[in-house]
Amino acid sequence: MxxxxxxxxxxxxxxxxxxxWRTSIARESAVFLAEIGMGERDPAAFADAWRAQYIAAMQGMKASGRDFVPLDILHREMLENTLRDWGADVATLDAAMLADWNHAWHRLDxxxxxxxxxxxxxxxxxxxxxxxxxxxxxxxxxxxxxxxxxxxxxxxxxxxxxxxxxxxxxxxxxxxxxxxxxxxxxxxxxxxxxxxxxxxxxxxxxxxxxxxxxxxxxxxxxxxxxxxxxxxxxxxxxxxx
Amino acid sequence: MxxxxxxxxxxxxxxxxxxxWRTSIARESAVFLAEIGMGERDPAAFADAWRAQYIAAMQGMKASGRDFVPLDILHREMLENTLRDWGADVATLDAAMLADWNHAWHRLDxxxxxxxxxxxxxxxxxxxxxxxxxxxxxxxxxxxxxxxxxxxxxxxxxxxxxxxxxxxxxxxxxxxxxxxxxxxxxxxxxxxxxxxxxxxxxxxxxxxxxxxxxxxxxxxxxxxxxxxxxxxxxxxxxxxx
Structure with a gap:
């Protein structure tokens, strides 16, 4: 070159x-998964599943004609989708806990x-x-x-x-x-x-x-x-x- | 309270x-004024005159319907206006010098x-x-x-x-x-x-x-x-x- x-x-x-992101999100998700009774699940796989929705979320937003939506909001939608895919009943989960879980992206190492x-x-x-x-x-x-x-x-x-x-x-x-x-x-x-x-x-x-x-x-x-x-x-x- | x-x-x-801004712009303008043969003029007054166009420039831009224009461009227009008010023939001045003078706002103490x-x-x-x-x-x-x-x-x-x-x-x-x-x-x-x-x-x-x-x-x-x-x-x- x-x-x-x-x-x-x-x-x-x-x-x-x-x-x-992966190590940080897995470490924090381990705590939150335990809190919702899913402590036996693999937190690294949860991090991967959450992040895997990223490309689809970008494309979905573009296709939807929504005004620009900050990534915090997309991360939250992706978190709830992942939790549903993993069998959680999102509507019953504590709102403050979900907000804190989503803010794990603000605390990446x-x-x-x-x-x-x-x-x-x-x-x-x-x-x-x-x-x-x-x-x-x-x-x-x-x-x-x-x-x-x-x-x-x-x-x-x-x-x-x-x-x-x-x-x-x-x-x-x-x-x-x-x-x-x-x-x-x-x-x-x-x-x-x-x-x-x-x-x-x-x-x-x-x-x-x-x-x-x-x-x-x-x-x-x-x-x-x-x-x-x-x-x-x-x-x-x-x-x- | x-x-x-x-x-x-x-x-x-x-x-x-x-x-x-005033001390910095006056100090730099003293050099540039000398360079264009106006070294006897008061550089602090020049700084004041340049800055005094600020409010008018803001309002003028808003009234004009122009798209948002970065302050660097407004500063340049204000500089040329000030030089004209002070009797300079702006069209004859060196373009690189004018750009450098305008960038004095990037170097404020x-x-x-x-x-x-x-x-x-x-x-x-x-x-x-x-x-x-x-x-x-x-x-x-x-x-x-x-x-x-x-x-x-x-x-x-x-x-x-x-x-x-x-x-x-x-x-x-x-x-x-x-x-x-x-x-x-x-x-x-x-x-x-x-x-x-x-x-x-x-x-x-x-x-x-x-x-x-x-x-x-x-x-x-x-x-x-x-x-x-x-x-x-x-x-x-x-x-x-």
């Missing part, structure tokens, strides 16, 4: 790239390299989110995990969920830079492919444990990206930070 | 409240208490911008000045300039809190009055030197605000940080 021109800013996918890697990158580049998470979710997560974002951008601020091209282009526009001066950092080839189609640079960070070692659903989108690293710290090395 | 309920988040006006005060407040409350500045401007400023925002919100993200009520309400909505749980911190009674009308709490920070000691244009909007301080550090004291 040659040496591409350095970007002027870095925009990060968050779920899976910066934070380990970062991958071990994330805070140090972002801090090093931030010394040289603006680092912003380009996530489908809503602002309140990402802000809570950043405060809890110590993620040093310069700005929280992405789906809710642009009004469009990735992979809609407007989510990427609006983020570059808000940063007042050309699309090719913005680099999306993501652990997902599908996200990167959509970003590249709008003119962004792309950095792939490998997260083989995102799905607990199972293959990623978007592996067929893999391409030769401008940058590739096994952690955000290694990305900082590659970008000279 | 009694003790109001603590807010859940603090949203800051920026120009005049967090940064000293904080008031001496701002970084320490925000850092203390941030330990307890989310601290976000609720400014008419555009995202790129506020991000550059934060990186240069070390302002530790949790998120950059306000006019460009909401699509409406203050004092439009939607600028305040959308900020609370993005934080997923009720308007009365959000506190606007500002040195301007007019801004606070508009925020209070939408249900926000209000904290006034006195900045008697914002206009070089001249009276503020919106003093007639003064009310008994929930909080009042002479600096952001003093505000942190009052909020128990």
């Amino acid at each position: 040659g040496s591409p021109v350095l970007p002027k800013a870095l925009a990060f996918d968050v779920f899976g790239t910066v934070v380990d 970062p991958w071990p390299d994330a805070v140090e890697g972002l801090t090093r990158l931030k010394a040289r580049f603006p680092v912003v989110t380009l996530s489908n998470g809503n602002v309140a979710l990402l802000l809570d997560m950043a405060r809890a995990a110590g993620l040093p974002w310069d700005a929280i951008l992405g789906a809710e601020v642009s009004g469009f969920y990735k992979p809609d091209r407007r989510a990427y282009l609006r983020t570059a526009e808000l940063l007042a830079i050309a699309p090719h001066d913005l680099c999306l950092v993501a652990a997902h080839h599908g996200d990167l492919a959509a970003a590249r189609a709008t003119g962004l640079q792309c950095a792939y960070v490998d997260r083989p444990q995102e799905y607990g070692g199972a293959p990623a659903p978007d592996a067929h989108h893999e391409q030769a990206w401008e940058w590739r690293a096994d952690s955000i710290i290694e990305l900082a090395d590659r970008l000279g930070c | 009694g003790s109001p309920v603590l807010p859940k988040a603090l949203a800051f006006d920026v120009f005049g409240t967090v940064v000293d 904080p008031w001496p208490d701002a970084v320490e005060g925000l850092t203390r407040l941030k330990a307890r409350f989310p601290v976000v911008t609720l400014s008419n500045g555009n995202v790129a401007l506020l991000l550059d400023m934060a990186r240069a000045a070390g302002l530790p925002w949790d998120a950059i919100l306000g006019a460009e993200v909401s699509g409406f300039y203050k004092p439009d009520r939607r600028a305040y309400l959308r900020t609370a909505e993005l934080l997923a809190i009720a308007p009365h749980d959000l506190c606007l911190v500002a040195a301007h009674h007019g801004d606070l009055a508009a925020a209070r009308a939408t249900g926000l709490q209000c904290a006034y920070v006195d900045r008697p030197q914002e206009y070089g000691g001249a009276p503020a244009p919106d003093a007639h909007h003064e009310q008994a605000w929930e909080w009042r301080a002479d600096s952001i550090i003093e505000l942190a004291d009052r909020l128990g940080c």
Whole structure:
């Protein structure tokens, strides 16, 4: 691979790239499943089932003609669907408990390299989110995990969920830079492919444990990206930070 | 004054409240005025004249039916208007120099208490911008000045300039809190009055030197605000940080 021109800013996918949603959601779901009498079920499988509805929720929202709905609300609908699929009677469950369970997404743990890697990158580049998470979710997560974002951008601020091209282009526009001066950092080839189609640079960070070692659903989108690293710290090395 | 309920988040006006626009713009304008052969003119008066067009620019944009225009573009129009008023032939001026002059707003110095005060407040409350500045401007400023925002919100993200009520309400909505749980911190009674009308709490920070000691244009909007301080550090004291 040659040496591409350095970007002027870095925009990060968050779920899976910066934070380990599966371990965090499984750990919290174990407690809640026990609370509703389902303590014998596999909490990692519950996390997978909850997250598996994500793509369908994105597409369903787009097809429905609903106005933009923050991810917190979609997560809640996905949680209730998952609980029903697992045989729970959602209507009988405590409302405050369900709200707290849903807020587990605000409390996700970062991958071990994330805070140090972002801090090093931030010394040289603006680092912003380009996530489908809503602002309140990402802000809570950043405060809890110590993620040093310069700005929280992405789906809710642009009004469009990735992979809609407007989510990427609006983020570059808000940063007042050309699309090719913005680099999306993501652990997902599908996200990167959509970003590249709008003119962004792309950095792939490998997260083989995102799905607990199972293959990623978007592996067929893999391409030769401008940058590739096994952690955000290694990305900082590659970008000279 | 009694003790109001603590807010859940603090949203800051920026120009005049967090940064000293007048001293910074005067200092930079002195250099640019010299460069265009107007070195004998008063740069503080130039800063005042440039900023004085602000309210008119806001109202003009609203009345014009233009789509939302980022403040960088309005600042540039205001700069050219000011230069014409001062007798310059704008068409003959170097484009890169004008762009750099306009970007002086990205490089404003904080008031001496701002970084320490925000850092203390941030330990307890989310601290976000609720400014008419555009995202790129506020991000550059934060990186240069070390302002530790949790998120950059306000006019460009909401699509409406203050004092439009939607600028305040959308900020609370993005934080997923009720308007009365959000506190606007500002040195301007007019801004606070508009925020209070939408249900926000209000904290006034006195900045008697914002206009070089001249009276503020919106003093007639003064009310008994929930909080009042002479600096952001003093505000942190009052909020128990």
